[in-house]
Amino acid sequence: MQSSQSSWKDDLSCGIKGIDHQHQEIFARFDYFSEACDDSAGGKEVLALLEYLDNYTVVHFAEEEGILERSGYPELGPHRKQHRKFLDELARLRVQIIDDGPAHSGVQARKKGMRQWLVDHIVNVDSEYVAHVVGSLSIDGDQ
Ligand SMILES: [Fe+2]
Ligand SMILES: [Fe+2]
Numbered sequence: 001m002q003s004s005q006s007s008w009k010d011d012l013s014c015g016i017k018g019i020d021h022q023h024q025e026i027f028a029r030f031d032y033f034s035e036a037c038d039d040s041a042g043g044k045e046v047l048a049l050l051e052y053l054d055n056y057t058v059v060h061f062a063e064e065e066g067i068l069e070r071s072g073y074p075e076l077g078p079h080r081k082q083h084r085k086f087l088d089e090l091a092r093l094r095v096q097i098i099d100d101g102p103a104h105s106g107v108q109a110r111k112k113g114m115r116q117w118l119v120d121h122i123v124n125v126d127s128e129y130v131a132h133v134v135g136s137l138s139i140d141g142d143q
Contacts, residue, residue, distance in 0.1 A: 007031050014130050022060040029053040037102040046102040054090050071136035
């Protein structure tokens with residue numbers, strides 16, 4: 001499956017290329033999932049796309065936390081908790097889709113909230129570590 005970058009906006013860029021690429025991939029996978037819900041795709045297809053999103057989100061969070069750990073980032077603990085919260089929400093969303101179906105208003109509301117969480121997390125929380133990581137690990141924006 002090819003990634004689209006349809007809902008990615010440049011103002012979500014944190015300035016570290018590798019991280020930006022991963023964030024774009026999360027948004028692309030979120031869009032696939034979200035559009036399947038909106039198109040009234042079957043529950044099986046929606047759940048497969050949710051898993052596709054979940055798998056990559058786990059990879060990104062682990063890589064990001066690894067970078068924060070290597071750089072000695074002091075806010076790693078709270079940051080990790082935020083990631084955990086999002087993964088818990090994904091698990092709740094999965095149960096909700098199984099119980100109520102993808103078109104249910106509760107599913108739509110949770111989905112909308114989770115997309116907003118991603119934006120807020122990238123803009124307000126991920127952005128906080130950039131200067132520290134770039135300074136500590138001697139990486140530049142191209143990595
Ligand atoms: Fe993060
Ligand atoms: Fe991130």
